[in-house]
Every structure is written in structure tokens, then in C-alpha cells.
Amino acid sequence: MNQSFAKAGPAGPVLGIETSCDETGVAVFDPARGLLAHTLYSQIRMHADYGGVVPELASRDHVRKLLPLVRETLGRAGLGVADLGGVAYTAGPGLVGALLVGATAARALAWALERPAIGVHHMEGHLLAPLLEAEPPAPPFVALLVSGGHSMLIQVDAIGRYALLGDTLDDAAGEAFDKTAKLMGLPYPGGPALARLAEQGRPERFRFARPMTDRPGLDFSFSGLKTQVLLAWQASDRSEQTRADVARAFEEAIVETLVVKCRRALAQTGVRTLIVAGGVGANRRLREQLAAAGAQEGFRTYFPRLEFCTDNGAMIALAGALRLQAGQVESAQIRVRPRWDLASLPPLEPAAATA
């Protein structure tokens, strides 16, 4: 529940729809009452046979699952469609066919109900997910966004004012987890399985580099780490214990690299609040290490609950509700953006109001 989002505005409960990749997520967020309901359908088992997401299959499955999920979510919230004040949907970045399913359904529903609809940036959704929790942080903060497609450090001066501090030069953190898991024979999507395996790994048997921590700057590079793991794995006895030991060393390398860069970003900006979001934000070691670094250095770290780290409709409903409340509406044109620069978004409030 989050009273602090309530403003005099037209919104009312906002339906959020997420279909950018392989998860169909639907939620209802009410600015006055908080999150009322959310549902998620994951396509992971369908894509597992192919070792990765098949875009055409993803689109078709969103078509099958979206409307039943919308009905179920409204039912759980105790609402009918006519109670909605607006509709929010992920407009990008993501798979174009998958995005179009959510965008078309959302726009059609909003049109039929004569309510406003808004296309949400998927990464803004992730970034705002910690605000779904009790006692949400207020800007300014630094955000670490670590998902399957992105590894970014962002300075957030106000909601909607995003400046990129650092980005990955190659693989995203989640992608590095998934690819490393695959090369050690774990089934798709390997990231969470690799993290579970790492729990059984012994420390210090292997040690991998902490890429780009030895030079200034806030960019990341994870593809070399993957190669180091491959070489160590191929040269090993490939036993179960070795696999766990390698997984542990890999996780430690990624987590320490992320922690070093977060500390650096906070020092550079003078900001004392860190928020972490995206699928890799579910990683237990990362959560522990960032909380420990914060306790040591006097910054506070906020995470979404685990289910809102990975893709979900709640973060889209929240981001959309905030923008609709700020009066941001769009024409009824159905438009998605498979590529979309986060820093190009309009701020929620005019500059003078946030200065």
C-alpha cells in the first residue's frame, strides 16, 4: 500500500500489461490504495526445448494467455473493467511481436472504455519496482538495473529524469549468468539454476577476474568472464562438486564487480540511496553484499521483493499510473519501440518543480 502516490488526478486503478519477452504479466495498481492484484504466466518451459526465447512462439503465447489473465487479475482485485481509470502497457524495449500483443490489447481496451492508455518503458518499470514496497525510497537515487538484456547504472534525480552513468560493453549480467550456465550444461534459463548451484560451491577453489574494476569508469564487460569459466570448466574433472565450485567463483566475480561499481557510482554522485532492480536483483549473494557494503559505508539499498525483480505486470501498472497521474497521455496510435533510450523519457514533473 502506498498512500504517497495519491494525487488529485484522473487515474483511478490502472491496469498494467507486460508482454515484452517471455512472461505475460498483468496487475492493477491504484494510486490511492497500492497494488490490488497481480498475475504472471511464464513461458519458460515452452522455450526451454529451444535453449532460448523463440520470438514467434512468444507472441502467440501472449495472445493465448493475455485476456484470461486480465480477467483473472480484475477478478482478484474485485473490479470490473469499467472501474479502471487507465491502462498501461510495456511499449519497449523488447521483442516487437510480443510488445504488439500487449500494446494492441491495452489500446483496444482503453479505446472501448474511453480511458487514457500509456506505453511504459520496460526498464523504467524495473527501476520503479522497489517503490511497490512499504517505505519506498525517494529520489535522488542511483539505480543498478541488471536483467537479461541490460546492465546499467543510472542516476535518478526525479522519477522520469534518468542519466546513464554506466552500461555494459558486451553481455548483460543476466545474460552472463545464462550463457555461463549453458556452457556448464545447465538447462535454459540457467541464471537462477547457476545461482542455486553456487550455494553448494566451495570458496576459493577457483578465482575469476573482476572485469574493469581496475580502471576508472562505471561501464561493465562480462563476456571475458564467460570465457574464463569455459576454460576452467573444460580443464577440470567436470564433477558435480567442480561445477558448483566454478558456479560459486563465477557468482562471486560478478557480484563483487557489481558491488565495486555501485560504490563508485554512489561516491561519484554523492547520492546515498541505491536501488537495485531487474532479474539479477533476485540474486541472494548480490543482495547480501550490497546490504553489507551499505552498512559499512552509510548508504541504504532498496530491492523489490523477489517476484518483482524479474518481469511482471505490477511494475508496469505502477510506472503507468505515475505517468497518467502526471497528466501524460498519448494518442490512440499503437506504437511500440523494440529499442528505446531510457534517458529520452519526459520527466514526470516540470524542471522547476523538481529543482
Ligand code: KG4
Ligand atoms: O528482468 P528479467 O526477468 O528479464 C529481462 O528484462 O531481461 O531478468 C531475467 C534475467 C535472466 O538472465 C536470469 O538468468 C536472471 O535475470 N536471474 C538471475 C537470478 N534470477 C534471475 N541471475 C542471477 N541470480 C538469480 N537468482
Ligand code: ZN
Ligand atoms: Zn525485464
